[in-house]
Amino acid sequence: MTSPAPAAVQLEALPSWLREIDVTLSANPQVLVTGNLRDDILIPEPGRPFPSILSVMDAIVLVLRTAGHTRVIGFDPVDGARALVSDETTERLLGRLENIEAESVTALRHRQLAHLLRAVTSSPEPCCLVVDGASRLAGGLDFAEPEFHHTLSTAEKVLSTAVRHPVPGPHRAQLYNAVFWLLDREGDLPHWLSASQLTRVVSVPEPALGQRREAAARVAPSLPGYADLDDTGKTELLDTFASLTSGLTLRSIAEISRLAIDRGIGAAELGDAVRTFRVGVPDNPWRDEALRDRIGNGEELLGRKVKGQPAAVRKSLDILIRASMGLAGAQTSGNGSRPQGVLFFAGPTGVGKTELAKTTAELVFGRSDAFLRFDMSEFSSEHAEARLIGAPPGYIGHNAGGELTNAVRQQPFRLILFDEIEKAHPRILDKFLQVLEDGRLTDGNGSTVYFTESLIVFTSNLGVYVEENGVRVPVVKRGSPYTVVESTIRAAVSDHFVKEIGRPELLNRIGDNIVVFDFIDESTAEILVPLFVGNVRDRVLAQTGHHIELSDAATETLVAEAVTKLDFGGRGVATAVESMLVNPLARALFALPPGRTDWRVESIERDAGGWAVRLA
Numbered sequence: 312m313t314s315p316a317p318a319a320v321q322l323e324a325l326p327s328w329l330r331e332i333d334v335t336l337s338a339n340p341q342v343l344v345t346g347n348l349r350d351d352i353l354i355p356e357p358g359r360p361f362p363s364i365l366s367v368m369d370a371i372v373l374v375l376r377t378a379g380h381t382r383v384i385g386f387d388p389v390d391g392a393r394a395l396v397s398d399e400t401t402e403r404l405l406g407r408l409e410n411i412e413a414e415s416v417t418a419l420r421h422r423q424l425a426h427l428l429r430a431v432t433s434s435p436e437p438c439c440l441v442v443d444g445a446s447r448l449a450g451g452l453d454f455a456e457p458e459f460h461h462t463l464s465t466a467e468k469v470l471s472t473a474v475r476h477p478v479p480g481p482h483r484a485q486l487y488n489a490v491f492w493l494l495d496r497e498g499d500l501p502h503w504l505s506a507s508q509l510t511r512v513v514s515v516p517e518p519a520l521g522q523r524r525e526a527a528a529r530v531a532p533s534l535p536g537y538a539d540l541d542d543t544g545k546t547e548l549l550d551t552f553a554s555l556t557s558g559l560t561l562r563s564i565a566e567i568s569r570l571a572i573d574r575g576i577g578a579a580e581l582g583d584a585v586r587t588f589r590v591g592v593p594d595n596p597w598r599d600e601a602l603r604d605r606i607g608n609g610e611e612l613l614g615r616k617v618k619g620q621p622a623a624v625r626k627s628l629d630i631l632i633r634a635s636m637g638l639a640g641a642q643t644s645g646n647g648s649r650p651q652g653v654l655f656f657a658g659p660t661g662v663g664k665t666e667l668a669k670t671t672a673e674l675v676f677g678r679s680d681a682f683l684r685f686d687m688s689e690f691s692s693e694h695a696e697a698r699l700i701g702a703p704p705g706y707i708g709h710n711a712g713g714e715l716t717n718a719v720r721q722q723p724f725r726l727i728l729f730d731e732i733e734k735a736h737p738r739i740l741d742k743f744l745q746v747l748e749d750g751r752l753t754d755g756n757g758s759t760v761y762f763t764e765s766l767i768v769f770t771s772n773l774g775v776y777v778e779e780n781g782v783r784v785p786v787v788k789r790g791s792p793y794t795v796v797e798s799t800i801r802a803a804v805s806d807h808f809v810k811e812i813g814r815p816e817l818l819n820r821i822g823d824n825i826v827v828f829d830f831i832d833e834s835t836a837e838i839l840v841p842l843f844v845g846n847v848r849d850r851v852l853a854q855t856g857h858h859i860e861l862s863d864a865a866t867e868t869l870v871a872e873a874v875t876k877l878d879f880g881g882r883g884v885a886t887a888v889e890s891m892l893v894n895p896l897a898r899a900l901f902a903l904p905p906g907r908t909d910w911r912v913e914s915i916e917r918d919a920g921g922w923a924v925r926l927a
Contacts, residue, residue: 320377322481324355326522329374331513332491336378337484339511340432340473341466342491343500344371346515350560353518353525361529364561367515368443371491372396375439379480382438386427388420388447400438404430421448421458425465432469432488437478445492446499454501466490467504495757518561524553526561530568536577548578555585557648558751558759563588589761590723596676597634597651597724597764606631609674616670617663618842618881619835622793623656626826627671630654634766648750650762655732655821656770657800658828659789661880664770665730672726675766681725683718687735696739701755716754719762726766733771737812743767747820769821774803789830789877797827831880836873839881840866843888847896857900858909861892865924868915891915895924 322333329352335342344367352370353362365373368385372395375383383396384404392408394401404427411426413419424442431440449459475485497505497512504510518526527549531537540548556564570576571584574593587593596602605612606628613624630652656664665684672682689695697703701713712720719727732740746752750763776783787799804825808818831839844866848859861869869891876883892915900910903926913927 320354320373321357322374322377325374326352326370328513328515329370332371332374333378335511335513336375336486336489337475337482339509340487340489341470341504341507341510342489343494343497343505343510343512344491344515345494345497345512347517347560348493348495348515349562350515350518351526351562351565352515353522353561362525364529367493368395368441371441377480378482378486379478380437380439380486382434382436383441384427384431384438385441385443386424387443388417389444391420391423392427395441400434400436404434404438418458421462424448425462428462428465428469428490432473432490434488435476437476437486437488439489439491441491441493443493446495463501463504467507470504470507470509473509517558520553520557522561523556523559523564524549526564527552527556530565531578533568534571534578534581535575536579540578548581552581552585555582555648558749559585559588586763590764592723592764595764597637602635602675605674605677606635612674613667613670617667618838619831620663620667620828623663623667623826623828626824627654627667630766630824631671631675648761648763649747650750650765650767653747653767653821653824654769655804655825656768656828657773657804657825658796659775659830659878659880660772661882662828662831663881664828665728666881668726668728668768668770671766671768675726676724681722682728683725684728684730685715686730687732687739690735690739693736693738695736696742697755699739699742700752703755712756713754716752716758716760719765720758720760723761723764726768727762728768728770730770731772732769733773733807737814740812740814740817744817744820747817771804773807774800789832791830793829796829800827801825831877831884833874833877836877836884837870839884840870840873840888843885844869844892847888847893851896851900855900856908859896859912860910861912862914865892865912865915891922892924895922899924899926 322330325333328346332342332344348367350367351364352367354365354370354373355362372383372385376396381396382398382401383394384392384401385395386392392405394405407430408423408426411419411422413422427440431438448462449456454460454463469490473487475487478486492500494500505512531545531549531552534548537545537548552564556567559567567584567588570588571581574584574587576584576587583595586595609628609631610624613627614621617624634651654668656667658664668684669682672678675681685699690698697713699713699715701716715727719725729735729743742752746762746767751759751761753759774786776785778784786803787796805818809815844861851857851859869888872891873884873887876887879886892912895915896912910926912924914925916923916925
């Protein structure tokens with residue numbers, strides 16, 4: 312709720328954008344006001360402990376009154392015109408609008424506005440016009456719509472013919488009968504009007520830390536438990552409240568306090584109220600006691616799914632433990648709005664990077680649908696960013712939103728995997744700067760999506776191979792010590808971001824969360840083969856009803872062949888099992904007569920047609 316406008320203000324104490332508007336009064340006949348238009352504006356008032364709260368329009372009117380204007384008319388596409396600061400002149404101008412007729416409300420509003428533009432700017436007495444919701448004057452960006460085009464043409468003409476008038480007040484120069492357009496975006500008016508040197512664009516910024524703290528001081532006393540805090544505790548609460556609400560409006564701060572009161576969230580748990588307001592989900596899986604138990608057993612679970620990568624498993628668990636303790640980003644003095652964890656999995660293909668990401672998602676959230684994957688090779692062109700965040704207004708499909716922003720808005724608690732990140736266009740990588748630093752991203756429609764409850768995982772094959780004359784040459788070879796593999800791949804990742812694509816700031820935000828995977832070795836292959844064979848056995852039983860067992864000799868043959876495919880990691884082992892067992896077994900079972908269902912693969916042998924199995 313806004314406060315009554317103060318009777319007197321000190322201009323130097325007003326926000327900078329309002330002081331800029333005061334400057335424009337003698338220099339610009341028309342002003343485009345954009346930015347944070349729907350927020351509360353804090354106006355310091357001498358002798359009062361708290362500032363007054365005004366809307367953007369009321370704040371502009373306050374500046375006009377302080378400058379000496381006694382006639383201000385407001386207009387919006389819904390309610391039409393009304394007097395904001397009135398005398399007989401404004402009432403006479405408004406009275407003339409009653410004689411205007413039109414076949415529709417839209418046409419009527421355009422004709423009324425065109426009349427006001429001429430009447431206000433040509434008035435021999437000082438008068439100003441504030442057009443609220445100017446972006447709604449047209450159904451889209453079609454400035455050629457006849458009624459709207461006539462209104463805009465009128466605005467352009469009165470802009471070029473505007474004259475100044477003496478206004479009793481603090482200004483020494485004469486002032487224009489100014490027109491203020493309140494716009495979502497500067498582009499909501501045609502460039503031939505907005506780009507004129509006589510037109511000035513003033514942007515209302517997001518509230519700064521000090522303003523958020525002032526707003527917090529107004530509402531904090533109503534929070535449960537606030538009265539029980541000592542002076543130090545109250546000061547710390549206000550600092551925390553202001554810090555946690557970075558990127559939010561002052562109006563949102565008031566709404567957060569109401570939400571906390573409604574849900575009984577005490578002052579000590581203020582972060583939960585902010586998080587609930589941001590993501591709209593009251594339950595917090597990161598504070599679930601069951602998560603601590605799952606993480607406690609996480610090394611066994613992750614190690615069971617991802618073989619031969621103990622360093623990667625330990626690093627991933629460290630990130631999860633930190634998030635479950637609420638310490639994500641604790642080393643900074645920021646607002647704690649970063650994602651819960653960021654991991655960069657680097658290493659050879661087929662060694663378990665994607666599998667570890669999937670298993671981590673299931674460990675934390677307990678759901679398979681908590682895993683969201685993007686193949687970044689599909690985002691190698693710059694325009695592909697529209698798939699992630701949605702097309703901007705005016706483009707086909709802009710109302711559909713983006714695949715990434717829609718998914719996170721619908722379910723903020725999830726692990727998001729960006730696979731083979733080095734294949735994405737560098738301009739698309741820039742989108743991750745805001746995600747990793749502030750935990751938020753603005754979609755094509757201008758809505759903010761929060762990543763504060765998400766895990767972000769990147770994967771990459773950087774540093775394993777290089778291209779020489781069109782041929783892939785290994786940089787590090789299987790069998791090299793892990794320290795060599797790690798240092799080589801880390802250096803390649805650094806060179807890629809710093810030297811090749813010129814994005815050192817992105818590497819800086821990833822920090823020390825680069826996890827290097829080692830090559831699959833022979834001992835790991837000996838573990839993987841029985842696992843893959845078990846999967847084959849279960850699938851055969853489910854699909855055909857046959858019970859299949861493998862002899863030791865058949866298993867040894869599989870392992871012996873699989874270790875020759877380790878340059879392709881676990882996928883190479885899986886390929887060996889498919890070609891040596893799945894294909895010939897399917898062929899053999901297909902040819903069997905009905906009846907017997909228990910079979911033993913005695914041996915796997917190579918013949919003229921490839922691999923064959925001998926059943927007994």
